[in-house]
Amino acid sequence: MNLNRKMTLLFGGIAVGTLVMLILISLYAFRSYSIASSTAHVRTAAEVVRVHLTESMILGVINKREQFLNRLLEVQGLRTARVVRSTYVNEQFGAGMNREMSADEIEKLVLADGQPRYEIRDDGGESVFRGTIPFAASSRGTPNCLQCHKVSEGTVLGAVTMELSLTELKEKALTTVTWISVTMAMFAALSIVLARRLILPVGSTAQAVERAVQRALKGDFKGRVEKRTDDEIGQIASETNNLLSFLDDGLARISQRVVQLTGRTLRQDDNQLEVAIDMVNGLADASSFKQAIEEDETKSEIFDRFGRVLTDQFGVREFSIYETSGPKQLEPFMVDGVQGSPCRWCDPQILVRSDMCRAKRSGHTVDGLTQPGICYAFKQPDDTGETRRHYCVPIMQSGAVGSIVQLVVRESEAARFHAQVPYVNVYVREMAPVLEAKRLTETLRESSLRDAMTGLNNRRFLEEYVDTLVATARRRKIELALLVLDIDYFKMVNDTYGHDAGDAVLKSLAAVLRTSVRASDMVIRFGGEEFLIVLQETEAENALRVAENIRATVEDMKIQVGGAVLQKTISIGLAMFPEDSETFWQTVKFADVALYRAKEDGRNRVVRFRSEMWEGHADSY
Numbered sequence: 001m002n003l004n005r006k007m008t009l010l011f012g013g014i015a016v017g018t019l020v021m022l023i024l025i026s027l028y029a030f031r032s033y034s035i036a037s038s039t040a041h042v043r044t045a046a047e048v049v050r051v052h053l054t055e056s057m058i059l060g061v062i063n064k065r066e067q068f069l070n071r072l073l074e075v076q077g078l079r080t081a082r083v084v085r086s087t088y089v090n091e092q093f094g095a096g097m098n099r100e101m102s103a104d105e106i107e108k109l110v111l112a113d114g115q116p117r118y119e120i121r122d123d124g125g126e127s128v129f130r131g132t133i134p135f136a137a138s139s140r141g142t143p144n145c146l147q148c149h150k151v152s153e154g155t156v157l158g159a160v161t162m163e164l165s166l167t168e169l170k171e172k173a174l175t176t177v178t179w180i181s182v183t184m185a186m187f188a189a190l191s192i193v194l195a196r197r198l199i200l201p202v203g204s205t206a207q208a209v210e211r212a213v214q215r216a217l218k219g220d221f222k223g224r225v226e227k228r229t230d231d232e233i234g235q236i237a238s239e240t241n242n243l244l245s246f247l248d249d250g251l252a253r254i255s256q257r258v259v260q261l262t263g264r265t266l267r268q269d270d271n272q273l274e275v276a277i278d279m280v281n282g283l284a285d286a287s288s289f290k291q292a293i294e295e296d297e298t299k300s301e302i303f304d305r306f307g308r309v310l311t312d313q314f315g316v317r318e319f320s321i322y323e324t325s326g327p328k329q330l331e332p333f334m335v336d337g338v339q340g341s342p343c344r345w346c347d348p349q350i351l352v353r354s355d356m357c358r359a360k361r362s363g364h365t366v367d368g369l370t371q372p373g374i375c376y377a378f379k380q381p382d383d384t385g386e387t388r389r390h391y392c393v394p395i396m397q398s399g400a401v402g403s404i405v406q407l408v409v410r411e412s413e414a415a416r417f418h419a420q421v422p423y424v425n426v427y428v429r430e431m432a433p434v435l436e437a438k439r440l441t442e443t444l445r446e447s448s449l450r451d452a453m454t455g456l457n458n459r460r461f462l463e464e465y466v467d468t469l470v471a472t473a474r475r476r477k478i479e480l481a482l483l484v485l486d487i488d489y490f491k492m493v494n495d496t497y498g499h500d501a502g503d504a505v506l507k508s509l510a511a512v513l514r515t516s517v518r519a520s521d522m523v524i525r526f527g528g529e530e531f532l533i534v535l536q537e538t539e540a541e542n543a544l545r546v547a548e549n550i551r552a553t554v555e556d557m558k559i560q561v562g563g564a565v566l567q568k569t570i571s572i573g574l575a576m577f578p579e580d581s582e583t584f585w586q587t588v589k590f591a592d593v594a595l596y597r598a599k600e601d602g603r604n605r606v607v608r609f610r611s612e613m614w615e616g617h618a619d620s621y
């Protein structure tokens with residue numbers, strides 16, 4: 001029930017109640033007034049009758065009393081007037097007129113106890129007031145009753161009964177009450193109309209505010225409240241409109257900015273407020289994610305963290321992260337949260353023909369959620385499970401696709417996940433520059449550990465890696481063979497053919513060295529034209545064989561430099577760790593000493609270190 005109706009009912013109820021009360025009180029007051037007034041009239045008339053009868057007795061015309069009583073009836077409103085005599089008067093003065101002798105029940109009571117009696121009765125539809133007043137003998141006044149009547153003081157001598165018609169009085173009372181009621185009813189009706197007019201803007205403004213608030217709760221702040229009055233109610237409408245405009249404007253600006261950041265488009269039926277809160281939360285989470293990955297050390301940690309976000313926040317457990325590993329090659333970095341797993345959600349051919357991957361080829365997002373079948377390389381699950389849909393986002397690095405994030409969801413979840421995609425994109429966007437920075441750092445670090453010309457690891461790399469190398473060798477109780485080798489008469493190449501020719505020889509030698517040893521062995525450009533090879537888990541005998549093989553290969557190697565073909569030889573010194581020394585770097589020195597001996601002995605040969613070789617060289621190291 002609205003406020004207006006409540007007010008009308010309340011005012012109406014009060015008005016009706018007041019009216020009824022007023023009518024009842026008025027009727028009661030009129031009745032009381034009628035009784036009091038009639039009683040006074042009857043008393044006065046009875047006194048007049050008593051005085052007249054006394055006078056008539058004194059003047060000796062008491063026998064004319066009936067004419068007086070008949071004339072008395074001409075008084076307006078007086079219906080009857082009758083005198084009854086007590087037995088005392090009859091005994092002293094003889095019987096009176098017949099009608100004075102026959103007392104009714106009330107008159108008998110009055111004659112008996114001397115108390116006046118009054119009553120109102122209905123006489124054929126007419127209200128009649130009847131009063132019976134006793135005449136008591138009294139010695140006071142003039143003449144003194146006891147002078148004539150031989151009775152004691154207070155004896156009831158008779159009584160007069162009078163009846164007054166109340167009809168006229170009643171009619172006047174009813175007319176008055178009717179007028180009062182009509183006036184009151186009109187006043188109440190007028191009051192209700194005025195109150196309704198007053199309350200109407202309150203009710204309609206309250207309803208309008210309620211409607212606007214309901215719309216606002218659904219995220220729509222466009223509702224407005226009509227200003228109907230210039231008072232406080234109008235003020236409420238104005239202030240509500242100001243508040244709604246402020247919220248609408250603020251929310252629109254927030255949404256606009258967040259939409260720009262997330263790329264999410266708002267639908268008409270979206271709850272703008274909830275969407276804005278969601279988006280801001282999403283951005284805050286993505287920002288925390290970015291902070292965290294900035295502090296991560298490696299790309300692998302970053303992808304691990306991203307994998308957890310996909311699983312925990314977006315409920316995506318099936319996904320792949322591919323890395324570009326060559327001009328036309330991709331490598332699965334992480335599949336379904338596990339690093340190094342084989343390719344599961346794509347045709348494995350993309351690994352060697354990366355152009356088969358639509359995201360890699362185009363550098364654009366591939367939305368298989370809304371366009372299933374858009375990429376032919378996407379693979380449905382091997383089992384008979386539910387059909388999957390995919391969403392692939394390329395991560396650009398240095399202007400080319402560096403990594404690809406592939407999200408896989410069940411067909412039944414595609415719509416739900418589609419709403420989440422803008423937030424995933426925010427994460428990917430936040431991740432891209434951090435990945436780029438990490439990649440550059442790794443490249444930089446890699447380059448500081450690698451010789452740019454030959455592509456071999458350099459001395460610095462060995463210095464950083466040596467602790468791990470030695471610890472592993474000790475733990476596994478294996479021997480390391482250290483070959484230090486140097487090109488014979490290399491200076492001549494530079495001097496004769498130029499520095500570029502020298503470089504070409506160094507590159508060719510590096511290539512031969514790399515292919516002559518196992519992948520687990522290390523080939524290091526130790527400095528200038530000197531190289532160090534660390535053969536893992538190799539005894540001295542085998543190491544000598546490998547060294548000899550390298551020497552022979554280099555000897556046979558023909559290097560095209562400009563118009564000339566060069567053939568160079570190398571000398572190699574071999575020392576064993578920990579057989580020759582417990583210290584790695586000391587073993588390197590021993591190998592160097594052996595190399596020196598190889599040079600001394602005529603070059604193009606392999607020399608195994610022996611302890612006596614050290615004696616002449618200890619001072620020079």
Ligand SMILES: Nc1nc2c(ncn2[C@@H]2O[C@H](COP(=O)(O)OP(=O)(O)OP(=O)(O)O)[C@@H](O)[C@H]2O)c(=O)[nH]1
Nearest residue numbers: 486487488489490491492494499500502503528529
């Ligand atoms: N082209 C080129 N030459 C280099 C490089 N690093 C060192 N060299 C040269 O290698 C030569 C080393 O010569 P030496 O150590 O005197 O000995 P050698 O001529 O090789 O004679 P051996 O006694 O047989 O070692 C020097 O001329 C260096 O300039 C390089 O990166 N490129």
